[in-house]
Amino acid sequence: MANLHRMAEPDVLKPLLERAGLTPDSRARVLDHSAGLIADLRAAQNKGWVNQFLQEYRLNSSEGVALLSLAEAFLRVPDPETADLLIADKLGDADWRNHAGKSNSALVNSATWGLVVGRVLVREEGNALQRLISRAGEPFVRQAVGAAMKMMGEVFVMGRTIEEAMKRMRRPENKGFTASFDMLGEAARTKADAERYFAAYFDAIRAVGRDPKAGHSISVKLSALHARYEVAQWDSCVPELSDMLAQLASEAAAQNIALTVDAEESERLEMSLEIIGAVARRPELRGWDGYGMAVQSYGKRARSVIGWADGLGRPMNVRLVKGAYWDSEIKRTQVEGLADYPLFTRKAATDVSYLACARDMLEATNIRPAFASHNALTVATILEWAGNSRDFEFQRLHGMGEGLYERLVREHGHHCRIYAPVGGHRDLLAYLVRRLLENGANSSFVHQLADAGLSDAELMADPVEKIAGVGGTRHPSIPLPKDLMGAWGNSEGIDLAEREVLREVARAIAAAPLPLAGGVGGGPVSTPLLAATPTPNPSRKREGDEVAQAIARAHAAFPAWSATPVETRAAILERYADLLEANRTELMAYAVREAFKTIPDALGEIREAADFCRYYAVQARGILAPRILPGPTGERNELRMMGRGVWATIAPWNFPLAIFTGQNAAALVAGNTGVAKPAPQTPGIAARAVELAHEAGVPRDALVLVTGGAEAGAALTGDPRIAGVAFTGSTATAKAIARSLLEDDNRPIVPLIAETGGINAMIVDSTALPEQVVADVIASAFRSAGQRCSALRLLIVQEEVAETILTMLRGAMELLVVGDPGDPRTDVGPVIDDAAYDRLMAYRESVKGRWIKTVLVPATGRFVPPTAIRLDDLDDLQQEWFGPLLHVATWRAGELTATIERVNAKRFGLTMGLHSRIARSAEIAETTAKVGNLYINRSMIGAVVGSQPFGGEGLSGTGPKAGGPNYLPRFCVERAVSVDTTSAGGNASLLSLEEGAG
Numbered sequence: 001m002a003n004l005h006r007m008a009e010p011d012v013l014k015p016l017l018e019r020a021g022l023t024p025d026s027r028a029r030v031l032d033h034s035a036g037l038i039a040d041l042r043a044a045q046n047k048g049w050v051n052q053f054l055q056e057y058r059l060n061s062s063e064g065v066a067l068l069s070l071a072e073a074f075l076r077v078p079d080p081e082t083a084d085l086l087i088a089d090k091l092g093d094a095d096w097r098n099h100a101g102k103s104n105s106a107l108v109n110s111a112t113w114g115l116v117v118g119r120v121l122v123r124e125e126g127n128a129l130q131r132l133i134s135r136a137g138e139p140f141v142r143q144a145v146g147a148a149m150k151m152m153g154e155v156f157v158m159g160r161t162i163e164e165a166m167k168r169m170r171r172p173e174n175k176g177f178t179a180s181f182d183m184l185g186e187a188a189r190t191k192a193d194a195e196r197y198f199a200a201y202f203d204a205i206r207a208v209g210r211d212p213k214a215g216h217s218i219s220v221k222l223s224a225l226h227a228r229y230e231v232a233q234w235d236s237c238v239p240e241l242s243d244m245l246a247q248l249a250s251e252a253a254a255q256n257i258a259l260t261v262d263a264e265e266s267e268r269l270e271m272s273l274e275i276i277g278a279v280a281r282r283p284e285l286r287g288w289d290g291y292g293m294a295v296q297s298y299g300k301r302a303r304s305v306i307g308w309a310d311g312l313g314r315p316m317n318v319r320l321v322k323g324a325y326w327d328s329e330i331k332r333t334q335v336e337g338l339a340d341y342p343l344f345t346r347k348a349a350t351d352v353s354y355l356a357c358a359r360d361m362l363e364a365t366n367i368r369p370a371f372a373s374h375n376a377l378t379v380a381t382i383l384e385w386a387g388n389s390r391d392f393e394f395q396r397l398h399g400m401g402e403g404l405y406e407r408l409v410r411e412h413g414h415h416c417r418i419y420a421p422v423g424g425h426r427d428l429l430a431y432l433v434r435r436l437l438e439n440g441a442n443s444s445f446v447h448q449l450a451d452a453g454l455s456d457a458e459l460m461a462d463p464v465e466k467i468a469g470v471g472g473t474r475h476p477s478i479p480l481p482k483d484l485m486g487a488w489g490n491s492e493g494i495d496l497a498e499r500e501v502l503r504e505v506a507r508a509i510a511a512a513p514l515p516l517a518g519g520v521g522g523g524p525v526s527t528p529l530l531a532a533t534p535t536p537n538p539s540r541k542r543e544g545d546e547v548a549q550a551i552a553r554a555h556a557a558f559p560a561w562s563a564t565p566v567e568t569r570a571a572i573l574e575r576y577a578d579l580l581e582a583n584r585t586e587l588m589a590y591a592v593r594e595a596f597k598t599i600p601d602a603l604g605e606i607r608e609a610a611d612f613c614r615y616y617a618v619q620a621r622g623i624l625a626p627r628i629l630p631g632p633t634g635e636r637n638e639l640r641m642m643g644r645g646v647w648a649t650i651a652p653w654n655f656p657l658a659i660f661t662g663q664n665a666a667a668l669v670a671g672n673t674g675v676a677k678p679a680p681q682t683p684g685i686a687a688r689a690v691e692l693a694h695e696a697g698v699p700r701d702a703l704v705l706v707t708g709g710a711e712a713g714a715a716l717t718g719d720p721r722i723a724g725v726a727f728t729g730s731t732a733t734a735k736a737i738a739r740s741l742l743e744d745d746n747r748p749i750v751p752l753i754a755e756t757g758g759i760n761a762m763i764v765d766s767t768a769l770p771e772q773v774v775a776d777v778i779a780s781a782f783r784s785a786g787q788r789c790s791a792l793r794l795l796i797v798q799e800e801v802a803e804t805i806l807t808m809l810r811g812a813m814e815l816l817v818v819g820d821p822g823d824p825r826t827d828v829g830p831v832i833d834d835a836a837y838d839r840l841m842a843y844r845e846s847v848k849g850r851w852i853k854t855v856l857v858p859a860t861g862r863f864v865p866p867t868a869i870r871l872d873d874l875d876d877l878q879q880e881w882f883g884p885l886l887h888v889a890t891w892r893a894g895e896l897t898a899t900i901e902r903v904n905a906k907r908f909g910l911t912m913g914l915h916s917r918i919a920r921s922a923e924i925a926e927t928t929a930k931v932g933n934l935y936i937n938r939s940m941i942g943a944v945v946g947s948q949p950f951g952g953e954g955l956s957g958t959g960p961k962a963g964g965p966n967y968l969p970r971f972c973v974e975r976a977v978s979v980d981t982t983s984a985g986g987n988a989s990l991l992s993l994e995e996g997a998g
Contacts, residue, residue, distance in 0.1 A: 005266060005300045005342035006495075010472035012300045013349055017472070019303075020355035021464050022381065030380045034460050037376035037404060041449055044403020073767040073917035074149050079800040081893040082766045082918075087145055089918045156399035157184070158420035162207045165422045166216065176409040177418050178215040180260060180319075180395070181208065184423025187223040189771050190811025197224040201248055204422070209255025217258035217290070219419065220248060222272060228815055229264075231271060231497045232824045238271060242278040249279050249291060258290035258317060260370075265325045266299050266342040267332070267497035273308060280312045292317025292370070297354035298326055298343045306357050310364040319370040319395060320357055322350055334481045337493030337607060345475040351378065351463035358382050361392075368392065370417065374401035377460050379408075393417055485946055488614040491607035492581050496600060502824050505585070505599060509822050512589035515684060547675070547715040550704040554646045554673040555721050557701035562643040562671040566624045569669045570617035576665070576696035577613035580606055580657075583692060587657060590685035595656050596829045598821045601784050604942070605657045609689070611945035612662035612963060619968050620669040633989070634982040641972040643671025644750070645723030648716045650737075652728045653832050654787045656682035661689055662945075662962055663726040664703060668693075670971035672723070673702040677716055679729075681832050683707040714740065720747045724971065728789070731756040731955050751970055755950070755957040757880045758910030760940060761794040761903045763891065763925075766801045768915035772937070774808045777886070780913065780940040782816060782866045785828050786884035787836075790911040790933065790941050790950070794877055795868075796899060799890045806888065809868060810853040816866055818857045828855075830862040831883055837862040840883040844869075852888060874902060896921055900928045910952035913940040930954065932961060 004012065022030060070090040077083045159165030162181060169179050183201055188194035201220055208216045223229045225244050226237050245261065252259040261276050276293050285291065295305050295318055302320075309316045326343060333341050344350045355378065361369035362385055371382050372395035379394065386392060393415040394405055405416040448454050474480070484490045496502045561569075580587065584606050591602035629637040647667040651660035660678055667674045678686030690705045706712055710733075717725050717737050727737055734754040741750055762780065764773050780792035797805050821829030831837050841864060850870045857863035866884040871877060874889035891899040903912065912931040914922060922936050932952040933943060943950040949964025951957050960966040981987070 004304060006339045007300065008340060009300075009344060009349065009474050013344070013352060013467060013472035016303065016352050016356040017464055017468055019359055020352045022384070022462070026384050027462065030377065030384050031460055033380035033383060034376045035456060037379060038449065038456060038459060040407055041376060041401075041403045044406075045449065069917060070145065071149055071153075073769075074145060075153070076769070077766050079766055079798075079893050082798070082800070085920070086767050086918055089920050156397075156421065157423060158398050158418075159422055160424050162204045162422050165420055166207065166211065166214070169214070169216065169418075169420070174418065177405075177416050178217070179398075179418045179420040180217045180219045180258075182219040182221070182262070182419065182421050183224070184421050185221070185224040187221075187229075187771070188225065188227040189774055189808055190227055191814065192811050193808075194225050194227050197221075198244060198248075201225075202251060205248060205251045205255055205257065205259070208257050209252075212256045217260060217417070218248075218252060219260045219262050219294075220245065221262045221264075222275060223264055223268070227812070229268060229271070231267065231499050231502060233817075234271060234499055235825070238274055238278075242275045245275055246279045246282055246285075249282070249285055249288075252290060253285055253288040256290070258292060260292040260294060260317060260319055263294040263296045263321065263324070265332075266296075266301070266329055267495075269299070269301065269305070270499060273305070277308075277312065280314055280316070286314070289315040289368075290317070291315070292319060292368075294319040294321055294372075295357065296321055296323035296325075296343075297357050298323030298350040300342055300344065300353075302353055302357050303360060306360045306364070306367070310360075310366050312366065314366060316367050317370060318361055318367045319372055320354060320361060321372045322354060330478060334484050334490075336495070337481045337491050338495050339482075339492075340480060341474075341478070345478045346467065346470075348463040348466040349472070351375070352467050354378060355381055355463070359385055362386055362389075370395050372396065372419065374404060376404060377463075379404065383408075390414060395419055485615075488611075488618040488946070489577075491577075491610040491614075493607060494584075494603055496603065496824075502599070505588070505603075506822060506824050508585045509589040509592050509599065509602075512586055512593075514586075514589055514593060544711070544715040547706055547708075547712055548719065550675045550706045551646055551716070551719050551721050553701040553704050554675050557699055558643070558645055558673045561668075561673050561699060561702045564671075566620050566669075566671075569671070570620045572697040573613040573617040573620075573665055573669050576661075576693055576698070577610040577617075579692045579696050580610045580613070580661070580689075583688075587685065587688065590682075590688060591657060592822045594684050595653055595682050596821045596832065597784065598826050598829055599824055602821075605655065608655075608658035608945060609661035612658065613665045615946045615963060616662075616665050616669050616968060619965065623965075623968050624670065624972070629976075631978075634980065634987045636977075636979045636981055638977045638979075640975045640977065641670070641969065642975055643673075644971065644973050645672060646721055647672045647674045647724045647726060647971065648719075648722045649674050649676045650713055650716070650725070650727045650729065651676070651678050651686070652789075653679035653681040654784070654789070655728070656685045657689055659728050659962075660686050663728070664689075664693065666962075666968055667724075667726065667971050668698060668703060670968050672971055673704075675704050675706055675716060675722075677706050677708070677713055680707065680709045713737075717741065718743075720744060722750065723748070724751045724753070726753045726971075728755045734957075753958060753960070753967075753970055755789065755952060755962065756910075756955065757789050757882065758908035758931075758952055758956040759793050759877060759880055759903070759906050760790060760908075760911040760913075760931075761796055761874075762792050762913035762915065762940060763896070763899060763903075764795070764797045764801070764805065764915040765896070765918065765921060766798045766893070767917035768801075768937075770801070770805050770808055773805055773915050774812050776913070776915070776939040777809060778812050778816070781886040782813075782828055782884045783941060785831055785864065786866075786886075787831060787882060788941055789952075790943065791882075792913065792940050793880060793885075793887060794871075794874060794903070795886060795888045796874055796891050796903075797888065799892055802888075802890045806852060806868075813853050813855055813866060813868065816855050818855060818863055818866070828863075828866055828884060831864050832862075834862065836883065837864060840864045840881060840885065843881055844885060874899075878906065880908070896924055897928055900925060904928070904930045907954045908952070908956045909954035910956035911935065911940045913938075932956065932959070 070086065073086060074083065077086060159168050165181055181204055183197060183204055185197045188197060201218065205218050208218060222241055226241050228237050249259055264272050280291060293309060293316065295302050297320060306318065309318050329343055330341060344353060358371060361367050369392040371392065373379055374396055390413055395417045396405060398418050398420045408414040409416050448459055482490050482492065494501060494505060587606050588602040591597040591605045592599065597605060624641045627639045629639055631637040649663035649667060651663060656678060660676065664674050664676050676686065676690065687705055690703055693703050694700050706716065716722065718740050725737055725741065727734055734756050738752055741752060762777065777792060777795055816827045817825050818828045819826045831840060844867055847869050852868040852870050854865045854867040857865045864883050868886045868888055871887050871889040877887050909931045911933045912929045913935045914925045915937055916922065925934060925936065930953060933948060933950060945963035949961035951959050951961035953959065960970050
C-alpha cells in the first residue's frame, strides 16, 4: 500500500477495470434497473423546493456562486454593518431577474423575486422603495437573508442538537430509514475544541443509546478530536487519539449502538489506519460488531484499505464513499511538488474504483458493507452483484439523493442509513458549502440528473468503458506537479506526510557530515573569507584585499562568460537545478544545522533555489534573445540585452540557499559574472552552493565566493569595478549601500536591487472563517521563528470578532512545539544568533504587560517564545521586530480603506494579508494597499517562483521582483544597433520585389 498512491493512474486502474466490469447480460439488467431508479430520483427532485432552488441556481452560474458565498459566511457575521456589506456584495452584481418565473416551484419563483428586490435595495440608491425601507430601520433584507440561509442549512443538517435530530428522524418521510449522526465540526484548532467535540460525541452516543431499537449510529471524525492530527506529531497524537477513540467505542459498545470512523485526507490515511487498527484489537471490544470505518474510493489505495479492513480478523462495518476532499488534495499535491496524485483525476475513474471496492466488500469475510452513493447506476450495479442478499446497507447524505432509496427500503426490504449532521447554524457553514459543491459540481450525478441536455443513456454510460476508452490516463486539465509550471519544470518535493519518509529525512539530516560545530542554537565554525570551496585558507589577508582579489577574478572572467551563448548559460542553470535536487539531503542538513530551519522549511529552501534556476533559464531564452525592431526599408534595427559586468550579490541568513542562488542565477544567466557574499551566519551552505554551480558548468572565476561581515560587504559594494548590486537584508544596510554607490563621482551609475523587511499586516473582518484565519496567522507569524521577510508582524482584527479569534489563537499557540529544528515535531526553532536573541528578548520584556499569549520554550538555546502582543493603537508599532513576535490591534467596521492607509503610512511595503468574504473588500485592498505582495484569504508566506514574484516597495525594497518576468532585464544593459543595409549601393531587397497581384 505504501507507494500505490504515487503510481500512475493507468497502472492503478488496470486491475480495477477488470474487477469492476459487467457481463453483457448483467449490464442490460443494470441499465433496466437504473432507468427505474432515475425516474424515482427525478420525481423526488421536482418535489422539494430546495432541490428546485439548487437546480435553478447552479454553481456554473454567477448567481449560484454568489449564493454559495453568502451561505458560507452570512450566519457567522455578528455586526449588521458588515452583514449588509456582504449581502450587497453577493446580491448586487448577479442577474437575478434572468431567473424570474423560470422554476416549476412557486416558492423558488417567490425567492427569486425576493432576490430581485434585494438587488434593487442594495444597488440602486435613491429609489422610493429603498428610502421607505431605510425609514423603517433597514433590517428587512438582512432578516430575510438570514432566514433563507437557516432554511437552506436545515435541509442539509438534521438538527441543532442530537435530541432534535433523533426527533426529526421519526417524521413520516424518514420511515424505514436509520441515521448515522455526525457532530458538526470540520477540525479542532485548539485543545478546547477537541475536548468540546469529544464531549459532544460522548453525549450523542448516550443519547442514541437511549433508543437502541431505532438502529441509529454515530460517526466520528478523528481530526475533530485532536488539534495536531499530523504525521509530524504521530508519536503523541496517535496514542492519544487511539485512547480517545477507544473510550468512545467502549461507550458505543456498552450502549449497543454502532460507531463509524469517518475518512480523512489521504495524507493522514496511515495514521487513521494505525488508530482504527489499535482500537479494533482492544480486547474489551471483542464480540462487539458495531465498529466501522469509512473508505474513500477516489483514493488510489482504497481497494488496499478494503483488504486491510477485512484482514483485521473481526467484524468491521465499512462505509464506501466517493470522497470529500478531492479538490484540496489535488492542490496540496501540486503545491508540494509530489510525484503523482494520491487519487484519481477523472470522476469516471473514481466510479470504477468504487465498483471494484464494492465487489471486494460484498465478497469479504469480515466486512459488513455500507454503500454511500447518490448514483443510480452505481446502486443498480451493486444490487446486481448482491442478488438476493440483504446483508449490507445503502447510505445517503441528508438533503441529497432523496427518491433513490425509498422504493428499495419500503418495498424491497433493503436497508438505507442517512448520514445526518448535527449542530448549530454557525457550525454548519463549512459542511454546507461542501454539500452545495457536491450537488452543484458538473461531474455530480445529482447535477447531471437535473441537466435537461443529458439523456438517460448519457447518465448511465458505463464508467468502465469511459476509462478503458482513454487508457486510464489522467485528466488532461490536471498536469502532474512537475509539469505544473508549463515552460519550466516544477521543483521536486518530498512527501513529508509519509511517516517513514519523514523519519529517514530526519535521520539523514542528523547524520550528514557537515563542517559545522555547536548544537541547537549554536553557530557554525568559521569558514574562509575567500574560497571556491569551504577549504580553510591559512594565509588569510585583510578582508579588503581578498575582496579585491575576488573582484579581479570575476572582472577578468566577464568577457568570456558574457560572450557565452544565452542557450549555454541557460542549460548550465538547468544542470545546476538538477544538482541542487540531487544533493538535497546535504543542503537540507546545512539549512537545519546552520540556519536552524525546520525540516519542511529546509525542503522549501532547496525547492525554491531549484525553481529560481529553471525559471530564469526559461526567461533568459526569451527575454535575452536579440530582437529585431520595426523601421523603414533599407535598415536593420536590433535590440540586444547584454551583461553589465561584475555583480555583487549579498544574501541574507534567513534564506541562505534560495535567495543566494536566485541572485547569482539571475546575474549569471544575464551574462554577468558575480562575487557572492553570504551572511556571516551561514557561509557553509553558500560555499556548497557555489561548488555545485561550478560543477554544473559555471566557470570558477565567473562566480567567486567571499565570506565575512559588514567590512567585507562594504569593500565589495565600494569597489568601482562592481557593475550592480543585488541585496537582501535590512533597510538600513540597503540605504548604506545606495549611498556608497553614489559617493565616487568618477564611478558609473550602477543599479541596486534591494529587498528589505516590513511591518507586514493582516487585516481580518467579521466575514472571515476564524479557523482559517488562525491557521494562517500561526503559519505567517511563527513559522521559521518569524524570521522571514514576509512574516506577519501586525494582525488587525475587526472589533466585533476580535475576542473570538484571539481566544482561538491563544489555544493554537499553546500547541506550538518549540525546540530542535532537526526534530520532525518542531514548529519553531531558535533565532539565528545571540544579537538577535538579545534584541528580541529585551523588547519582549519591555511590553510584558501587553502579552496576549506566550509559549513555554526550552531552558537552553536561543529560543524566543512565540508571543502575541496587544497594541492600544496600530500606530504604536513603527519598526520591524524580526522574530516570533506578533502584534495585535483592532479596527472598526466600515473603516477598511482608512485602516489600509494607516498601514501604508508606515512606509514599508512588502506584504499584506486580507481575510474577508466580501469581494468589494478585496478590490479595496488591491487598489489601496501599497505592498509588493498582497495575499487574500491565505497565509502571507511561501511565495512561489513564477507564480508570486516577490519584492517590496517604499522602505521594503526597490524592485524588480525576484522570481518574476521583470527581474532579469535589471541585470542587463540594453544596446540598440542600427545598420543601413543600402550602404553598398542601393536597396536590393526593395528593388527586387515582384509585381503583386492587383
